[in-house]
Amino acid sequence: MDLVMHLKQLTMATGLSGYEAGARSVIQQAWQPLADDFRTDALGNLIALKRGTRPAGAATRAVLLAAHMDEIGLMITGYEGAFLRFTRVGGVDLRTILGQEVTVHGRRELAGVVSSRPPHVLSEEERSAPVPADKLFIDVGLTADELPELVQVGDLVSMRRETIELAEGYLSGKAMDDRAGVASLTVCLEELQRLHHEWDVYAVATTQEEVGLKGAMVSAYGTAPTAAIAVDVGFGAQPGVSEEEAIEMDGGPSIAIGPNIHPRLYEALVQVATAHELKYQIEVAPGQTGTDAWAIQVAREGIPSALLSVPLRYMHTSVETLCLRDVQRTGRLMALTISALDEAFVASLTQ
Amino acid sequence: MKTLIQELVETFGPSGYEDAVRTLLSDRIGGAVDEVRTDALGNLIAHKKGSGQGLRVMLAAHMDEIGLVVSHIDQQGFARFQTVGGVWPITLVSGRVRFANGAAGVIGWEYWLQKSELPKMDELFIDLGATSAADAPVAVGDVACFDRPFQDLGKRLVAKAMDDRIACAIAVQTLRELQETPNDIYVVFSTQEEVGTRGAMTAAFGIAPDVAVAIDVTDTGDTPEAIPMAVSLGGGPAIKIKDSGMIAHAGVKDWMIRTAEQAGIPYQREVLTAGTTDAYSIQTTRAGVPAGCLSIPCRNIHTPSEIVDYDDVLNSVRLLRAMLSAPITL
Amino acid sequence: MLLQQLSDARGVSGHELEVRALIAEAVHGLVDEQHTDVLGNLICLRRARRPVQGQALRVMVAAHMDEIGFLATGINKDGTVRFGKVGGIDDRILLSKQVVIGESAVPGVIGYRPIHLLSAKERRSAPDLSHAAIDIGATSKEAAEKLVKLGDQITFRTSFQPLEPGAQRCVKGKALDDRAGCATLVELLGHDYAIDLYAVFTTQEEVGLRGAKVAASAIAPDLAFVLEGTICDDLPKKEDLSHVTELGKGPAITFMDRSFIADRRLVDLLVKTAQAESIPYQFKKAAAGGTDAGAIQLSREGVPAVTVAVPCRNIHAPVSILSLNDLDNTVKLMVAALQRLEGSL
Secondary structure (H helix, E strand, O other), rough: OOOOHHHHHHHOOEOOOOOOOOHHHHHHHHHHHHHOEEEEOOOEEEEEEEOOOOOOOOOEEEEEEEEEEEEEEEEEEEEEEOOEEEEOOOOOOOHHHHHOOOEOOOOOOEEEEEOOOOOOOOOOHHHHHOOOOOOOOEOOOOOOHHHHHHOOOOOOOEEOOOOOOHHHHHHEEEEHHHHHHHHHHHHHHHHHOOOOOOOOEEEEEEEEOOOOHHHHHHHHHOOOOOEEEEEEEEEEEOOOOOOOOOEEOOOEEEEOOOOOHHHHHHHHHHHHHHHOOOOOOEEOOOOOOOHHHHHHOOOOOOEEEEEEEEEEEOOOOEEEEEEEHHHHHHHHHHHHHOOOOHHHHHOOOOO | OOOHHHHHHOOOEEOOOHHHHHHHHHHOOOOOHHHHHEOOOOEEEEOOOOOOOOOOEEEEOOOOEEEEEEEEEOOOOEEEEEEEEOOOOOOOOOOOOEEEEOOOEEEOHHHHHOOOOOOOOOEEEEEEEOOOOHHHOOOOEEEEEEEOOOEEEEOOEEEEHHHHHHHHHHHHHHHHHOOOOOOOOEEEEEEOOOOOOOHHHHHHHHHHHOOEEEEEEEEOOOOOOOOOOOOOOOOOOOOEEEOOOOEOOHHHHHHHHHHHHHHHOOOOOEEEEOOOOOOHHHOOOOOOOOEEEEEEEOOOOOOOOEEEEEEHHHHHHHHHHHHOOOOOOO | OOOHHHHHHOOOOOOOOHHHHHHHHHHOOOEEEEEEEOOOEEEEEEOOOOOOOOOOOOOEEEOOEEEEEEEEEEEOOOOOOOEEEEEOOOHHHHHOEEEEEEOOOOOEEEEEOHHHHOOOHHHHHOOOOOOOEEOOOOOHHHHHHOOOOEEEEEEEEOOOOOOOOOOOEEEEEOOHHHHHHHHHHHOOOOOOOOOOOEEEEEEOOOOOHHHHHHHHHHHHEEEEEEEEEOOOOOOOOOOOOOOOOOOOOOOOEEEOOOOOOOOOHHHHHHHHHHHHHHHEEOOOOOOOOOOOOHHHOOOOOOOEEEEEEEEOOOOOOOOOOEHHHHHHHHHHHHHHHHHHOOOOO
C-alpha cells in the first residue's frame, strides 16, 4: 500500500459526523482484501472482522480496534438574503474558517466561501475580537431567489482542502483527525496478513466521535470484545504549544496511561514497542480522554481499553499535519501486540 | 383533543414525580393499545401490536416537567430551593408554585436589595404562607411545579408543561386514530427527561427497538428578537436534523420527510443549536438505534407560558399516523 | 480499625489495588463468592441466610474504593514533577501540602511563591497553579526519573487519627469519601438477610461513576443502595441556609442530586426503618454532587436506587473529618433496612 496515496484518499473523502458514508466507502474499499467479513451497524460504523487462527477448543477472543472516520464541519441553518447561515458540527474553531473554501452539500455539491466583512470597514474594536458567529456567512454566489432551489436547512458543509505532502515525510490536510487513525488500522491489518494471531480482530471505523463518542459506544456493545485499542490523534509539538501540553512529532504513537486505560494492556503495548524498537511516547491522562476509548471502556460489563495517539499539529483546522512514520509505527505496534495476545493475558486482566 | 391537552398540562409532574401524569395517561390510552406497563424508572410503556412483518418502533414523549425542590426551610418558614431541570430564575419571580400535596407558594425576590438586574437563584425563596419552620406545609425534599392554568387562544394554546405534555397528547391521539399497522409500536411516556433524558435510556434498553422517534418541543425563530432559526409557530411539525445533543439518523429523517411530502403535510426542517431530547439517549442504547425526533414548535420553552400552535399539533398527529401505518424502510 | 487502614491506604481512580487487597481480606469468610472484574471492581456475593419465599431479591450495595488525587504527568528539567488532577479538587487547597508518589511512596511537597514576592493583586486572587509542580528533592530530570514514573498515582500525605475524645467521636483522615462507605459495606456483610446481597467495591467513581456502571450491568440487580461520604457544610454561617448535612445528626439520605433522583420506595424504607429503630437520620439538604447511584439507576432496564451517606467535613480535601457515631448509625440503619427486605419492594 502506498500510505501517502491512502491518506490522501481518506482525508479528501467527505464524512461529517452522522453522515460518514463517503469516508466509509473509501475505507471499505481499502480494507476489502485485508479482512474476512464486513458489516455496517445501525449507527453507520464500519465493522471489519479479520479472524484469528485459534487452537482447536480455545475460547473465542477478540480485540476491537477503533478509529473514528467522522470529521468536523458545518451545517446550514437558514438563509439571509443571498447568504447562508450555519452552525458547527463538532468542535470547529470559527476563527480558523475565515476565508475558508467549503463545499455545500445541497441538491448538488456547491463550491462556497466563508465570508466576513473586510477589515477596512471595521472599527479597531471589531478588528481586535474574533468575528462573531452571527456575522459569518457562506457565499455560494447564488441569488436569494436561486438559493432555496439548491440549498436547504440541514445541508452539510465540508472543508475544501487538498491534502499535500510537505518535506521529510510530513503530510497536511483536513480530517487527519482521525483518518490518520483509520490509516494506522489499515497498516495494522496489512501487517496482520503476515503475522500469526490467535485473536479475532474487529477493525472498526467509528462514527460520530466528534459529537460524543457515539459510534464507539454502540460498536463496543455490538462486538463485545475481550479488549480494545482506540487510535486517535494527539497534540503534536507545534509553535505556541508548550512541551507540557504536547507530544513529540515523529516520536511514535503516544501510549496513554490513566484510569481510562487497563494497566495490563498498557504494559503489553510498551513491552512490544520496546522489544521491537518501535519509537513510542507516554501520555498521562488523569481523567476523561475524550476519545473512543472512554466510551468503549464502560460498554457492557467493562472492556479493558488502551489508547494510542498519532502526534498531530493544528488539530481541528483544515491544515492538520502529521508525520507518516508515526502512522506506520502506530499500525505496526498494534499488529505486533495483537499477535502476542494469549490466554495468560486474559487471566492477567482481572488480577 | 384540547380537553386532553388541558388535563395533561395542568397535572403535577416534575422529574421523578410523574405519578399523576402516569395515572392520567394510562387511563386515557386504555382501549387504544394491547398492553401497558410501568418499568423500574417509572416509564409508562404502551404496546400496540403490529400485524407482523413490520419494525419494532419506539416513540418517546416525556411526562416530566421542570420544577423546584426544597433544600432548606428557615426559621421564619421561608423555603430555599434548587431546580429540577433547566429553570431560569427570571421566569420564577413573583410567580406561584404548587406542591404534590396541594400546598402553594409564591416566589419572592427582594429586588430592591439586590445589586444585580437579573435575579439569581440563591436570592429567591418560596413564601409558603407559613409563620415558622414548624408550620411550613412542606418539607425539605418536596418538589414543586409552576402553577398556571391552561389557556386556549384559539389557534394558539398556552400552558406550563407544554414541554412535553403536548407530545404526550399527540402520542395518545395518534394511538387512538391508528388503525391497522404492520409495525410493533411501543409508545414510551418517559420520565426524567429534563434531568438528563434518563427514563428513555432504560426504556430503550428494555424494548430494543429497530427505530425510534422522540416527540418533543423545539424553539422557534419567529419572535421579535429571536436568534435566527428557520422554524416558526404554525409552519408545521419540525423534523429534526440536528440539535446540540445528537444528529438525527439520516434514514429516519428522510423517512419522516418523505412521509410528510407524500401525505401533503406541512413540515419544517429543524437544526436546533441548544437543547436535546430523549432521542439522544435512545440512539446509543445497546448496539445503536436509528433515532430521530418530531418536534412541535414552541415559544417560551421552560417558562410558565409555553405556546404552541394547534394546527402544528394536529399535523403532528397526521404525520405520526402516516409514518406508523405503513411499512417502514430506512 | 478497618476505617483507619482504609483511609491510610492509597488509591486514586484507576489505582485501587491496595484498597481492594485490604477489603478482599476483610470480607474473607463473610461472602460466598468474590471476584474482581476488568475495571477492578471487587464484586462480592453474600447469599440469603434467612428463609426466602421464591427467588431472593438481588440487592446491590456499592461503595467506591477510589479517592481524588493526582497522576504524575511529566518531569521537568529541574527534577520537579508535573501533575494532573484526578477528580474534582479545588486548586486553592493545594498550596503548601505534602504528597506521596507512586508504589515506593516517594514524598514530595507542593510549594508556592513566597508571600513577599506576590503583588497585592496576586495575594487577593486565587492562585494560578497551571505551572505548579511537586518538589521531591531531585535536582535533575534524570534523578527524578529514578524515583517517579509517568502515570504514578499521587495522594495527599495524611494519616488517620482520632480527634480529641468527645461526644461526637470524631476522626480525621484522607479519602473518607468513600472509605467510610467501604468500611460500612464490610460491616453489612457480617449480618444475615433474606436477600442476595451483592457488595460491590467500585472503582473510578471520582472520574465519572465508571466502575459502578459496568458492575451494575453485570449484576443486573433488582435494586441498589450506594454508601457514600458526603458534603457536610455545617461551618458557622450568617444566613439561615442549608448545611447540606450536619455532623453527628446521623446518616444522610439523598432524595435527589445531580446524578439521580432517589427511588421514593427506598427513601421510605430507610425513613421508616430509622423511625422504627430510633436511629437518627437526616436528609441531604441539597441536590448537589453525584454518586454511583446515578450510573446504577440507568443500567440496563433501570434500577431503583438510593444513596445513604456519612457526613464528612472538608470533603475532597487533604484531610476530612467524620463522626464515628454517624458511621455506626449508618451501619445500623443499613442492616435494619436490608433485613426488612424480602420478596419485592
